[in-house]
Amino acid sequence: MKRITLFLSLITLPFLSGCWDQHELDELSIVMGIGIDRADNGEMRASFQVVNPSEVSPGIGGGGGGKQPNFTVYTSNGKNLMEATRNASRQTPRRLFFAHARILVLSEKVVKEKGIYDTLDMISRDPEVRSTIQVFIARGTDPGTILETFSAIDKVSADEVASKLEVSEKVWGENIGMDINEVLQSMISQGSEPIINGLSLRGDDEQAITAKNYEAGKPARLYLNGMAVFKHGKLKKWADGSNARGIVFVKDNINSSVINIDCEGKKDSVAIEVVRSKVELKADMKGEIPRIKVTAYPETNIAEANCPADFENKDTIFKLEKLLNKEVEKEIKASINFVQKQKTDVIGFGELIYRTDPKKWRKIRKHWDKTFPKIEVTVEADSRIRRPGIRTSPFQYELKNEADR
Amino acid sequence: MREQYKISIKQYFTLIVLFELGSAILVGLGMNAGRDAWLAVLIGLVAGVFLFLLYIYMFKQFPELPLSKYLPLIVGKHFGKVLNMLYMLYFMYLAARVLRDFGSLLLSAVFVQTPIIVVNSLMILTIIYVLHLGFEVLARTGEIFFALTVLIGLSIFVLVLGADIMNWNYIKPIAGEGWMPVLKASFPVTPTFPFGEMIAFTMLFPYLRTKKKALSIGLTAMILSGLILSLTVAADIAILGGHVATHVFFPLLSAVAKINLGEFIQRLDALVVFTLITGGFFKIAVFLYVSVKIAQDVFSVKEERSLLMPLGIVILFGSVAVASNFVEHINEGLNIVPHFIHVPFQLIIPVFFTVIYLIRKKSIKKKLASGSSTLT
Structure with a gap:
């Protein structure tokens, strides 16, 4: 027994000293x-x-x-x-x-x-x-x-x-x-x-x-x-630019971003910081060509406001939310149009249809190249502006109030 | 001859889990089913449980005897010997296959320039050494390594969740191509590998300390490992995507390599390699031990230890000789072994001797009662 153990440990010894594939x-x-x-x-x-x-x-x-x-x-x-x-x-x-x-x-x-x-x-x-x-x-x-x-x-x-x-x-x-x-x-x-x-x-x-x-x-x-x-x-x-971000939006990969909206008639005067975003994709399989509904739920803060708006009034915020919805919808819509025009399904709508109704997908996947550009996509955004940073109304609002007085 | 060591319930449980996970967790199990591979594993588990019930049934009939001892009682001395030898070769072949799996993993992932025989001989020598010290040592080592494996498994699981690299959309839809492809991918591959391989434990049941629990604990361990396997396969696909997961040889290794927590916790492949070596070790050890046990009966050898080295060496060379390249090895494992080797040894022969037993029940029992003193 002892001799065998000794023998075994002796023959394993040279192997343990290093690796064959060593790279210093x-x-x-x-x-x-x-x-x-x-x-x-x-x-x-x-x-x-x-x-x-x-x-x-x-x-x-x-x-x-x-x-x-x-x-x-x-x-x-x-x-x-x-x-x-x-x-x-x-x-x-x-x-x-x-x-x-x-x-x-x-x-x-x-x-x-x-x-x-x-x-x-x-x-x-x-x-x-x-x-x-x-x-x-x-x-x-x-x-x-x-x-x-x-x-x-x-x-x-x-x-x-x-x-x-x-x-x-x-x-x-x-x-x-x-x-x-x-x-x-x-x-x-x-x-x-x-x-x-x-x-x-x-x-x-x-x-x-x-x-x-x-x-x-x-x-x-x-x-x-x-x-x-x-x-x-x-x-x-x-x-590029908004097309790229629109695609990232639909693919539900937005972590944070900046979206500009109009305020008090001043174009792109409020910068909205997206904090997180969730996107729901739903495929409606009725009809010959499936329809897809995209719903985005961005959660945002106000990051910059260069306009005289009253942020102490909740209605102002709701108004901004509506504008933000439109902006997000516009961007997503445009990027989907872009990819449909290029006839390339980078968003993975085909995958979505496969997940929703595999049977139907098996029928349309052969001519997916032709079907994809024809798909009708509706986009909806339901955004939330949670808080406007550490101050309330922008100083431009105060300036305006002073001037009015 | 030393007194036979009795396996405790805890050791029985840990051995089964390590044995089942062994090499199965390493090669993509049921990956023929594409993104439904995890379903194929579950189907395999259910079918495998039935096989296990059959083995347990036979054990209940002969609670004192291992497979190699009740086979001759049922089918006659000479035919029994033939079957025993076939089973011995079968278990040796399986050991060789697992050893090859293990060596191939190390070679393709880490030691590209090393000959496979070097890696394999280190493994088999370690196993021979452990078994040389007795089955007790293996069983107790199993307890320690089970705890380690669980610890590593859990931490990998937590890290995967933390790294947020899973995309469950990859495994949807469930059975998108219909159920037929899933069933086709499942039978006979997943029930026989690894679940049906529990037939090796027919050689160990009689040495349990608490025989009553052979069924309940065995089933629990099997179901637990089946669920772990299924979850692992699902996670592999959710991390890598159906395409990549089904087209890499070792999905788990590729999946874990993607963990990256804050550019700090990353490249954890080494952990996976560690668990895989552990699982492979116990699987090969169990196969080697049961083939030694059968060989002992067939050739009436007194000391089981004297058989370890010869059989181990055959397994070592077998592991190199089973296939000329890794692709052939995997092909055989998926297309030939389950159909023509697993099914006969795990299903056809057991069903055959069970039926004969049921027919000749009375005379066998009589024979057993009269010759019990000489048999055990």
């Missing part, structure tokens, strides 16, 4: 962002934004000395993404490590002309890449430039972009985080199409990719720019 930290290049583009000869061109650890971590290298850039971008070509990835090893001193990649940037030109299909498989197959990686489309620029752009606040721009999306999602509501799984899921499902955030560069292109960019008073910046509406894997159209 100093042998890895941590990729933060991946860019996918096409080279002129039709090959795939991949860019990888890689952190320079000694510059990013505060402890090593004299508190991020700034002698070297915080990150560097490798670009390489290949017949497919995998080949391009491994091809990059001729430039990288260490093995590329993808577990911390936060953004995937696709070229606008490629997804418009060739479609998105040939770019996503490896990202969703490789065990190293996390499925929380956010997908973007480089709008008006190319993925390489986006990744090469130096950021001003965070040390690594891919990190900064991911944070920008999170913040904007929370307070502005024209973008929805779309990770690789969500893109795949909406692409496969018959009753929905993907919608992917756009990423643009504002400012001097030349300066953006040099270290001067974060010393400059007016640096070139990456910013979120609309959402790309897809159809059969190809970029169909960009949804």
Whole structure:
């Protein structure tokens, strides 16, 4: 017994000393962002934004000395993404490590002309890449430039972009985080199409990719720019501004946003802050073509009022609520018209019909492309203005009262 | 020969739960049914309970004997031996399959460059070691790991709720393509895997400390694990969406990877891998132990421990040899094993010997009464 135990523990010993797949930290290049583009000869061109650890971590290298850039971008070509990835090893001193990649940037030109299909498989197959990686489309620029752009606040721009999306999602509501799984899921499902955030560069292109960019008073910046509406894997159209927010509204992904309404005849003089919002979608399956009813329930505060209105009177608030309803209805309606015109079901009305009446859906799903634009949608908003911040009537109301006296 | 260890009720319960969750929670169970996979699991549970009732019925007839000892009484000594050997091979094959599942998970998720035999041999050596110390050790380890698993399971559950990553619209509508596809995806896959695999416990029932509770506790444990499995599958789909959940090899791993609480609590895959290793460990251990028990009867070996190493090694090499690649392994698991291996061993043969027993009841009882002293 004792001998066997000894024998067993002895033979397990060499296995316990380490892992076969060990990767030491100093042998890895941590990729933060991946860019996918096409080279002129039709090959795939991949860019990888890689952190320079000694510059990013505060402890090593004299508190991020700034002698070297915080990150560097490798670009390489290949017949497919995998080949391009491994091809990059001729430039990288260490093995590329993808577990911390936060953004995937696709070229606008490629997804418009060739479609998105040939770019996503490896990202969703490789065990190293996390499925929380956010997908973007480089709008008006190319993925390489986006990744090469130096950021001003965070040390690594891919990190900064991911944070920008999170913040904007929370307070502005024209973008929805779309990770690789969500893109795949909406692409496969018959009753929905993907919608992917756009990423643009504002400012001097030349300066953006040099270290001067974060010393400059007016640096070139990456910013979120609309959402790309897809159809059969190809970029169909960009949804911008209120169209984009309308879509986010219907998809029930609004966390917070700002809506302007008129007050005392002054256009857009009251800014309403949406605190939370809920949207109910109902499909009416009677009749040949289903009808859909959208009801939005935004809960809001008054954030700014540049008009002489009496906020101590509850009727004023109710009046504003009515105006707000109209504004929300208008915006949602317009965005639904927009997607119906593009004939691409990014909202997932097909999914909704499938959930409501699977039998009926099985009949119409074959010609859903044709049915979708014909669907009649009614929009209703039932908003609540809960409180007007920490003061009652705006000072302009007092000014007006003074003047009247 | 040492005195047979008696399994306490608590250990019986925890072993069943760990055994049932084992590898089933890892591979997407019933995913053929698309977003209705969770329904397929429940259907499997109901059907599996009936199989369990059949095994319990036979146990009640022979409360002192395991399967390998009452089979020869029913069908005759020689035919009984043949059936016993088949069962031994069956359990060994299942152990090999679970071991392969487990190794594949580790390989495709973490150790891409490691040969599967390295990972698998570490697992089987650990199991052999534990069983070498006796079944008692396994049963008691089960209690500890059950508590750990519950703790991890609950915290993952809370974190998933907290991260707000579930979209229940993904699992609606219920049976949207009609009930036929759901039933088709369920039979015979989900009743036989993992619920029907409870046939392994026919070898353990006689060693329970409180035999009366074999049925009630067994059923509770089965239903509990069935519900956990169904809930897990539903959550996988609600997190990943029907498409992704049905097209990844390990949905639970992918689902948990999406947890991200405030950019701080994230990448919890390691926790899942831990629970999966635990479940796999107990499942393989139970299969190995029962095949050793049968082998002991078939080949009249006195010391059960001397059989652990040979059978374990066969299982180890079997786990590598069952399929040349992972896709083949999964294909076999879904299309061949349930139909041509599980159904005969879990349903046809048990029904067959139960019927023979009912016909020859009197003579068997007489034989049992006269030879009971030599048998136990």
